[in-house]
Amino acid sequence: MRITLRDIQRMRDGGERIAMVTAYDHPSAVLAERAGVPMLLVGDSLGMVVQGRESTLPVTLDDMARHAAAVVRGTERALVVADLPFLTYATEADAVAGARRLMGEAGAGAVKLEGGAAVTAVVARLTALGVPVMGHLGFTPQAQHQIGLRVQGKDAAAARQLLADALALEDAGAFAIVLELVPAPLAAAITARLRIPTIGIGAGAGCSGQVQVWHDILGVGTGRVPRHAKPYAAIGPAIEAALKSYVADVASGAFPTAAQSAGMDEAALAQALSPAGPRDGAA
Template sequence: MRRTIFDIRNMKAAGEKITMLTAYDYSSALIAERAGVQIILVGDSLGMVVHGHDTTLPVTVDDMILHARMVMRGSQEALVVVDLPFMTYATLQDAVTSARKIMQGGGGQALKLEGGAEMVPVVRKLTEMGVPVMGHLGLTPQSQHQIGLRVQGKDVRAAKKLIEDALALQEAGAFGLVLEVVPAELAAIISERLDIPVIGIGAGAGCDGQVQVWHDVLGLFEEKSPRHAKRFAEIGAQMTEALKVYVAEVSSGAFPTAAQSASIKPEILQEALQQITDR
């Protein structure tokens, strides 16, 4: 049975830490679920780590539907949250249309959107229509050209706004909140003040849970990981080495062997060849 937003809220109430991880396809969802991840995020980060864009901005609703479908097929128990892409919730009508398309076409259980108090009407409208919504504050990648890729909430005005935005999103009906690249002390205070779960990424251990990007935690790229990410394995390097062995064995003729090949009885093959020769 799938986890629900109520299960996640109960985890916070019980003081249990929540694990959230991005996944973008069937196989990654299978692995994440086997590992016990409670929330799978079909993030618009797929635009960068899967599609190869420089930012998340080119991601479309159709992209999110495609990847959400794959993740839903690979997951049976985790709560699946899907990102609303850039500018697809600029107005209430945009938000409703995008939510309908993703929820009906992709099958996710909840949606995530970026923004603070300005998003209150959207959050309220969607929740009133039965769509569970998770907020996202701090470093919001869809706004990176405006706010930059840096720590958010470091001065008095910005810290105050983050707290007020978090409370506003909760009041509007958001069931949870992601805080990205926010000072740990500020994130801990927001987590304490909110009744809803606060999931951190680069926001310290005081949050109710953590979210990381699949490719970061597994070391799938050679590039240096973001400061807030920890490589729990170097799968990318292992894959590269394995493929080098594959290339070498094919080149040398060491692969395939009889163990990886099918065979035919000599008399059958001989008869087939004879019939060709007799023509």
């Protein structure tokens, strides 16, 4: 049975920390499910970590629906949250259409969108129609050209605005809010003032839960690991070493061996090749 919004709220109310990780394909979803991760985020960060782009902005709704469907097929219990990509929720009608794709077609259990007071009408409309919405405040990647890649809410005015936006999202019906690159004391204060869970990424330990990018915590990325990430494994170097061994074995003829090959009855082979004609291999 799938984890529900009520389960997530119950975890928050009971003081149980909520672990969330990104997943972009079927194999990663299967592994996360086996590990007991309660929430999976099909993030538009796939634009960078999967597609090799410089930002999340080029990611399309088709991309998100395709990846979300693969993640959903790899899970039975986790709550799958899928991002609405850049400018797909500029209007309420756009947001409804996007949510229908991600939930109705791909099978996600909720959607996530970025922004504060400017998107509360969209959040309210979606939740009124039965769409669970996760908010996203602080550093919002879709607005990186406007706000820059830096910690948000460090001065009093910006911190006050973040708190106001969080409360507005809660009032609009959001079931949880991601706080990204927010000073830890501010994130803790916002968390204490909300009734819904906060999910931190680079926002300290005072949030209700944490979300991390799959590639960062498993060491399979190609770039610098962000300060807020903790690599739990070095899988990338292990994969590279394995591939180098494979290349060497193919080059030397060490692979494949009889153990990786299928045999055939010699009489059947002889019958198949006789008469062989001009292409009998004699040349």
